[in-house]
Amino acid sequence: MWKWLHPYANPEVSYHFTNKLLPWLSVLAAVFLSIGLVWALLFAPADYQQGHSFRIFYIHVPAASLSMGIYFAMAVAAFSSLVWQLKLADASAAAMAPVGASFTAIALITGAAWGKPMWGTWWIWDARLTSELILLFLYLGVIALHNAFEDKNLAGKAAGILTLVGVINIPIIKYSVDWWNTLHQGSTVSKLGKPSMSLDMLWPFIFCFIGFSLLVGVIICLRFRNEILARNSIRPWVRELVKNNSSQ
């Protein structure tokens, strides 16, 4: 496996691989998202209690679980950068942070817009909402640290340590609905065994979830590419690429 993985530690190889991956990911993301969103908005049945406001679910839940998933991926990257000093891991962590922050913001905004009609309030300081807000601040801290140092290795180290300390927040978010009394409802989709949701509501969710995940992949690839170029700007292959690109 190491033999197979090893070439991808080379920035040039990774850059071209990312470039090749991008069009495929983009097409798949567009297909899944358009099917999922049209299905969710037009064809999924309304909830018997929540009516059509339930359609917010199709953005809120994928955004919230991706906000945690991206954080976890960023923590794995930060760990491998700190332990094995993989420079590309730093670049990928820096690429993931703004994407994760955006999805956290989306989860919070859609949550507020769903909470107002259902709970009667935009915001409440309970466990689930507060821990998700802390996740947003963690992301913002990581982004700030990545940009705070001219030396990108130092920046990656500082941001990586904050990322690893912040991992403690992820299980807190995940289990907050079980550990504390909260207005937020428990999980419906990820219950082990069978989800407590009818299939004609579940299918559009699956499409939306895959679609948003692919979109995350697309945006992270785009940003990863930029990070590689910025961090290797004095390398001959980047100089060559710049020459060909700006003379077009």
Added chain:
Amino acid sequence: MQFNSFSEFINMGGYGFYVWLSFGAAALILAFLLISSKAGHQKIITQIAKRKQREDKLRQAKALRKQQNKALNEVTE
């Protein structure tokens, strides 16, 4: 299809404001993120090209100065 008319679709059973606020905010944030990430590529390439130009200019100026100094030394000798 869950809706009989377009206005019914917009209304979302009275929850229109909240549903469209959610979908609109998500679309806006993601569109901004996608576009800025994509535009960043060209921006970085131009940045690097500019830096290279500056370095080339410095190198040229240095070489020129060296030449002039050499010529000057020859004259004074």
